[in-house]
Amino acid sequence: MYKELVIPQRTIMTPGPVEADPRVLRVMSAPILGQYDPDFLKIMDEVQDLLRYTFQTENHQTFVVDGTARAGIEAVLSGIIEKGDKVYVPIFGRFGHLLTEISKRAGGDVHTTEIEWGTTYSFHQLKKEIDEFQPKVVAIVHGETSTGRMQPLKELGHYCREKDILLVVDSVATLTGTEFKTDEWKIDAVIAGTQKCLSVPTGMAPLTYNDRVEKILKERRKIEQGLDKDSFNDRMISTNYLDLSQIQEYWSPKRLNHHTEATSMLYALREGLRIIKEESLEERIKRHKYNEKALVEGLKAMGLEIFGEEFDKVPTVTCVMVPEGVVESEVRLEMIKNFSVEIAAAFGPLTGKLWRIGSMGYSCRKENVLRVLSALEATLIRKGVCVNRGEALQAALNIYEV
Numbered sequence: 477m478y479k480e481l482v483i484p485q486r487t488i489m490t491p492g493p494v495e496a497d498p499r500v501l502r503v504m505s506a507p508i509l510g511q512y513d514p515d516f517l518k519i520m521d522e523v524q525d526l527l528r529y530t531f532q533t534e535n536h537q538t539f540v541v542d543g544t545a546r547a548g549i550e551a552v553l554s555g556i557i558e559k560g561d562k563v564y565v566p567i568f569g570r571f572g573h574l575l576t577e578i579s580k581r582a583g584g585d586v587h588t589t590e591i592e593w594g595t596t597y598s599f600h601q602l603k604k605e606i607d608e609f610q611p612k613v614v615a616i617v618h619g620e621t622s623t624g625r626m627q628p629l630k631e632l633g634h635y636c637r638e639k640d641i642l643l644v645v646d647s648v649a650t651l652t653g654t655e656f657k658t659d660e661w662k663i664d665a666v667i668a669g670t671q672k673c674l675s676v677p678t679g680m681a682p683l684t685y686n687d688r689v690e691k692i693l694k695e696r697r698k699i700e701q702g703l704d705k706d707s708f709n710d711r712m713i714s715t716n717y718l719d720l721s722q723i724q725e726y727w728s729p730k731r732l733n734h735h736t737e738a739t740s741m742l743y744a745l746r747e748g749l750r751i752i753k754e755e756s757l758e759e760r761i762k763r764h765k766y767n768e769k770a771l772v773e774g775l776k777a778m779g780l781e782i783f784g785e786e787f788d789k790v791p792t793v794t795c796v797m798v799p800e801g802v803v804e805s806e807v808r809l810e811m812i813k814n815f816s817v818e819i820a821a822a823f824g825p826l827t828g829k830l831w832r833i834g835s836m837g838y839s840c841r842k843e844n845v846l847r848v849l850s851a852l853e854a855t856l857i858r859k860g861v862c863v864n865r866g867e868a869l870q871a872a873l874n875i876y877e878v
């Protein structure tokens with residue numbers, strides 16, 4: 477016999493997945509609706525509307541791909557990249573490599589640059605590469621969760637538009653955690669994820685794109701022969717499940733029969749977005765900044781070193797150096813075991829060197845910041861690390877009590 481699942485209550489301070497708002501979890505237990513039920517279609521329309529607010533866009537094509545954030549990235553890049561198309565990906569961490577990998581698989585002629593992990597590009601560096609390579613598409617990460625850095629996009633967006641280049645942005649780690657203005661920054665396509673600052677379980681990729689992208693998708697449109705036996709297109713998109721030329725029609729009044737929409741997940745997303753609208757983007761961004769400050773001040777007061785510089789730090793992820801004499805993974809495991817608090821390891825060249833502490837969405841709140849600081853301090857002391865005892869919580873409380 478298998479026992480009923482009893483899931484422990486965790487304090488999740490990673491860069492995703494993060495804790496879901498209890499309101500989101502509640503709505504997920506609502507009854508199933510059929511995907512063409514008028515009551516469900518209304519939910520789809522509302523989600524699109526709420527997403528436009530969240531992405532700060534007027535784009536008509538604003539909807540959700542079922543799958544994690546990378547499904548959304550893959551859908552957009554496979555939709556616009558055809559064999560031999562020139563794509564430029566400026567890499568500054570793990571997720572730039574992901575954009576590269578997906579662009580190559582889509583058949584792109586991909587040019588990359590890579591800078592040291594922990595830094596970001598100046599507009600001048602990006603412009604130089606763009607002028608030399610003359611790509612059709614530039615794909616870039618906004619908040620690089622692997623290094624805790626944030627790449628400024630406004631100048632890049634305006635420049636790409638001026639040069640008629642399509643700019644695709646991964647805002648998975650930043651959307652609603654910091655300012656992100658799709659239209660104002662002239663970004664052609666943006667992809668997000670649900671399990672980061674939206675505080676909804678993983679499994680959906682909200683995205684938005686403008687008519688420049690839509691035009692290419694329409695040219696490549698090909699629907700299944702079981703629905704239209706005459707549909708033919710020699711430029712058709714190579715993936716069926718992630719074919720935006722069909723999915724955008726599923727999300728249109730035509731309701732083209734493509735996949736079966738994940739109805740319960742969409743209830744969850746609607747609730748998550750409704751919470752964002754209630755809080756307002758401005759307040760939410762302020763809340764992320766405020767808690768980040770308390771976290772950073774606490775870590776510094778403990779005597780730990782923050783990785784990277786302050787000016788390009790992403791407010792939703794704080795990378796902190798692992799002090800001498802401890803094994804990074806042991807500290808993380810003991811924090812879970814003793815305190816039910818989770819933080820994240822690092823990737824690639826940074827493996828073992830730093831911890832990544834997320835402060836995203838519903839997880840980004842005072843009691844969580846205080847819990848992660850106390851759990852980390854106590855664990856380090858037990859491991860024999862010399863820290864400034866008792867200082868971290870006081871420094872964080874000083875921020876909260878102003």
Ligand SMILES: *Cc1c(COP(=O)(O)O)cnc(C)c1O
Pocket residue numbers: 491492544545546547571617619620621646647648649669678
């Ligand atoms: C988490 C993350 C992804 C990947 O998201 P999945 O939902 O795991 O596919 C992509 N880009 C960035 C910047 C991320 O932080």
